[in-house]
Amino acid sequence: MPGQTLFDKIWAQHVVADLPGGLSLLAIDRNYLHDLEGGPNFTRLEKLGYRVHDPDLTYAMPDHAISSAPGRTTDTNPTGGRLLRDMRRGASAAGVKLFDIGDEGQGIVHVAAPEMGLTLPGSTIVCPDSHTCTHGAFGALAIAIGSSEVSHVLATQTLRQNRPKFMRITLNGARARGVTAKDVILATIGRLGTAAGRGYAVEYAGALVSELTIEERLTVCNLSIELGSKTGIMAPDDTTYQYLAGRPYAPKDALFDRAVAQWRTLPSDDDATFDAEHSIDVGTIAPQITWGTSPQDVLDITGRIPDPSNEPNADRRKSMEAALNYMGLRPGDAIEGTPVDWVFIGSCTNGRLSDLREAAAVLSGRKVAEGVRAWVVPGSMAVRRAAESEGLHRQFLDAGFEWREPGCSMCLGANGDIIAPGERSVSTTNRNFVGRQGPGARTHLASPTMAVAAAITGRIADVRKLGH
């Protein structure tokens, strides 16, 4: 028998039945709900007359529409309040655990669930959010689903899935100074394009992956969807197990040892084969910044804005022109030095404790430039509290950042946190789409350290020139 991939093994363990048309009925271990989808799906299920199949495998928390304002309450953002109340009622009626405002476990679901030890290697995880692929960092099979599928999972604890093809992206070499996990994955997307992963489950492998911390792995897997893939995955290893030990919902004592023994069997076999392979030399990557309206529109910080007239493909040329027009940028200009109005540090990509630590380290006592508004929105209540106990919030506040409550916030503006039309932001988020951070808002994606460099200088800047 040929070798199996990590993905194969998890898939095989979860197939309940083979359905016509090559579909499989997969057992789901974790169903994560957020405020945009929680209440509406509980209500829909009730209307259809179905019950929640396994309340103990579903976890809910508000993140998308909840206010990030300091001292917020349920109704600080009234629409978010309505959604949260509906989700509370539904979760309570079904016996589903909800991490509410003020709870340690509240936060962006892709930040808080791993911190609570809910995301475990070898498990199947679904969430009605495209960045569900984040959880693959633990060696879990994480799948982004749609609203109807949420109802389906709630009512059956299974998902109908087509088995994807497999792609392996091998990240080799050593990172240069100032290069973060975010730069690595942005550069990968820039080289392969946002359609490369479509129809594939992507496994990240190579020497770099084993060197990354769990939080860095989460950042890499988070952007799999920007490669076009619903699923990104990495082999679990000792780093994974050390991270999980002692987390509130992770197994304990003898059960933990038993789980680790099983998890050790999960990594892809040496002779496993993939339908597509890519290799990236990480040593060639510099700090990254996007220039356009797709994550693949990305440059080295030392680069120049590309000229559409050099683009042979007509469709591509048209979309580049539209992007430059939207972004208010001129072909051939250096990206470095472009003035910015906003800096946003947060999101499921870069809202974790290590992100805030790195950002604070670059800050090292400097101030936010005049005319720049800068926010830090911790990814979870646990991150916020840990950062406060380390005094990181003091450093941000003293520099002129706003220190806010955990949630998705300005990554997508679903709670009303938006950037004014035409204003330019350096954001540690995952999408620079047209209108993503507000109608007309111009988003440049970058790492937390690059975001701080922009905040201090008031311009798109090379963090390495600030002594990093």
Next chain:
Amino acid sequence: MDKFIRVTGAAAPLMRINIDTEVIIPINRLIGNKRGDLGPYCFEPWRYLSDGVENPDFVLNQPRFRDAKILVASDNFGCGSSREHAVWSLAAFGFRCVIAPSFGDIFYWNCFQNGVLPIRLPEAEVKALAAEIEAASQSNVTVDLEKQTIIAPSGRAIAFTTDPERRDAMLEGLDEIGMTLKLDARIRAHQDRDRESRPWIYRREETARVARILVLAGDGIGPEVVGEARRVAEWFVARRNLAIELREELFGLSAWQAHGSLMRRETWDEIVAADAILFGAIGSPDYEKIPAEARKVDQLLRIRRDLDLFCNLRPVRTLAALGASSSLRPEVIAGCDMMIVRELCGGIYFGTPRGREKIASGGERAVNTCMYTTAEVERIARSAFDLARTRSGRVCSVDKSNVLTETGGLWRDTVQALRDQHYPDIELSHMYVDNCAMQLVRTPKQFDVLVTENLFGDVLSDCAAMVAGSLGMLPSASMGPVRADGGRHALYEPIHGSAPDIAGKGVANPLGAIMSFAMCLRFSLGLAQEADRLERAVEAAIAQGARTADIAQPGDKVLSTRDMGDAVLAQLDRLQ
């Protein structure tokens, strides 16, 4: 879901690559709009100019495409965010079909879930079709899923293929959940095997042992009403596979008669070991016959005190069918649904010094002491706030801080501080107890969760009982602190007393005891769905006209205790 067999209508060409779901439906439209109402916002960024007027250049604003049912698009249509609202907005606009060379993965599968057919065709084929539509005088296209054929405006037929199971489901308009639940036995068998090999996935694995429920029927009508609650519990064991073990101990006079003790050691051990206690009633004139020494200790108070059952919950809900049995006007009480959270282990009922003594000037002096600590107030306030989060988020705290400035002041300060620090989302109000007593009978609907200290709670909860119509209907729960192992002691009892005058006649209303078991399902066993099921069954029985003597109006058929139990069981069978 609408069936998709054959659709004919205008086809609109929108030949841009990488149209992402943010353009199809902007994120800010996801909130506050139901799925059927998203049509006006479909392609909003392109369809309207910045001042909100229609952009005349956009294809869907052209007269011939305004009612388009089919969309012809370019590569990677529906990429980006996974929001299913993108499909909903297309469907709400009127689209039944999207034809493109390729689609965003999530969008593609979402289409099938919502009766929108996504068709993949080779790029050249799509471009040719779009060009034909642009050039033709009429843009009608037919999509026939049965024959898997597209008829272009020229009459030319284009073949396509669709995944066979998806095609069947679309043709039949089938709901996928129902299809999957046909395989439920296999799903559960898979889970049972998996629970053995990967127990760490299942949160309740360690606690999924059999819950021990101790029945203490007690005196008077206790055995009759608890007997019916017991039958209901047994129904849940047999029919809903609940892991409950029901044990019973004699309590009260019957214990004295059988064992010569009001609380033998074995009974006490059972009480301490139980996950929950289902209690009937206590009290009888016959206690006079027991030696004073043996009845010095009130055994129910001892349970409350020794198990530290500090949190007393009394739900008060009006049932429309019972409006007439309240002394209050129907329009005052209609739709009332509140929960009184009463502190049960502190305050004047337990404070020392207490006593009566003769005084030199003649007569006696009697003393009771009201005392509260910050910790005592905090834990009951926490209980109320947690509960409010599962309801409307509103809490009214009741005290007498204007006169009892010490205990009342501490109460108010502590509740407010806890709210400010840990429950900022809770809408907290304060009310003096005298005003509260008036408001309860004046406009009871204003209350949702009401939290108060022991004595006030005792008085107010009886007052509030009248809002529901009859004491015989009302349950209560008394719970202790959460222990390190996650469990907590809890005692569930109807709020009515032992009613010695009707004891043994089989006429008492068992619904208070049955509803107490529903609270037990919700709060001790964490089975909110089962609790809902039981509460719905009780409501249905009442709505069907089931009445015991205490809630019957003249002319109603009066049921016995047992008949009322049967009426609830019949509704449970029906709702199963």
